[in-house]
Amino acid sequence: MNQTKKLVTAAICLALCMVLPFLTGNIPQIGSMLCPMHIPVLLCGFLCGPFYGAVVGAAAPLLRFALFGMPPILPNGVAMCFELAVYGLVSGWLYHILLRKKVNGNLSVYAALVTAMVTGRIAWGIVRVILSGAGGYAFTWQAFMAGAFLNAIPGIIVQIILIPVIVLALKKAVPQIEPECSL
Numbered sequence: 116m117n118q119t120k121k122l123v124t125a126a127i128c129l130a131l132c133m134v135l136p137f138l139t140g141n142i143p144q145i146g147s148m149l150c151p152m153h154i155p156v157l158l159c160g161f162l163c164g165p166f167y168g169a170v171v172g173a174a175a176p177l178l179r180f181a182l183f184g185m186p187p188i189l190p191n192g193v194a195m196c197f198e199l200a201v202y203g204l205v206s207g208w209l210y211h212i213l214l215r216k217k218v219n220g221n222l223s224v225y226a227a228l229v230t231a232m233v234t235g236r237i238a239w240g241i242v243r244v245i246l247s248g249a250g251g252y253a254f255t256w257q258a259f260m261a262g263a264f265l266n267a268i269p270g271i272i273v274q275i276i277l278i279p280v281i282v283l284a285l286k287k288a289v290p291q292i293e294p295e296c297s298l
Contacts, residue, residue, distance in 0.1 A: 124159070125167040131155035132175035133182065146186075147262070150270030152176065154277060156199045157231060160206030161224070161282045168203020175199055190246040198239035206231035220286060224279045232274065236263040 135151035152175055160168025176186055176195040186192045206227050213223035240259045247254035264271070 121163040121167055125163050125171050128155040128159035128163075129171050129175060129178070132171070133179055136179065136185065147266055148269045149273060150267055152179070152195070152199065153202060153235075153270065153274060156203045157206050157228065157274065157278050158281060160203040160208075160231065161210050161227070161278070162285065163207065164211060165204045165207035168207040169200045170203070172196070172199030172201070172203035190243055193246060194239045194242040197242045198235045201238040202231045202235040204231075205234050220283060221279065224282050225275075228275065228278050232271065236267075239263060 132152045132155045135154065136146055139145040139149055139151055156168060156172040156175060159171045163171075173196045176192045176199065177188075179185060180188050180192050186195060209230055210223055210227035213226060214220075218226070240254075240263055243254045243259070243262070
């Protein structure tokens with residue numbers, strides 16, 4: 116995929132990050148359960164590669180806060196910047212590596228997706244711990260598990276079902292969408 120197509124695709128993914136949270140009615144509790152901004156960032160990593168995925172992931176929460184005041188910038192927005200940047204980076208990078216090693220297309224999508232989801236949530240937790248220390252409040256293991264996994268189960272299920280279907284359908288329809296690994 117050439118740079119212009121990657122840039123346009125990344126811009127579409129960023130635009131989706133702005134629009135999809137409106138489907139949850141901007142209600143933070145529902146948004147944190149369904150994780151609507153995560154889907155376009157993961158897709159951007161798969162379709163455009165790790166660089167564009169990371170940039171869209173880092174920019175999306177900041178831009179959405181600047182335009183719409185959501186998510187609250189501290190601590191959620193900042194932590195989401197890191198989480199989503201890791202999502203885009205890892206999904207694009209690992210997917211590319213697995214494709215180069217000729218790993219089955221379905222397996223490579225699922226492996227990259229699950230790895231990106233876990234590492235992104237770990238990044239979110241690390242940033243929340245750092246911000247809690249700076250802000251003088253506690254961020255416990257229970258808060259991490261609830262915020263990263265338990266409360267997000269509906270979103271995790273949606274991502275595990277939806278992302279591979281979209282990536283594999285696009286790969287079948289447009290075989291040249293496989294990203295180059297340009298960091």
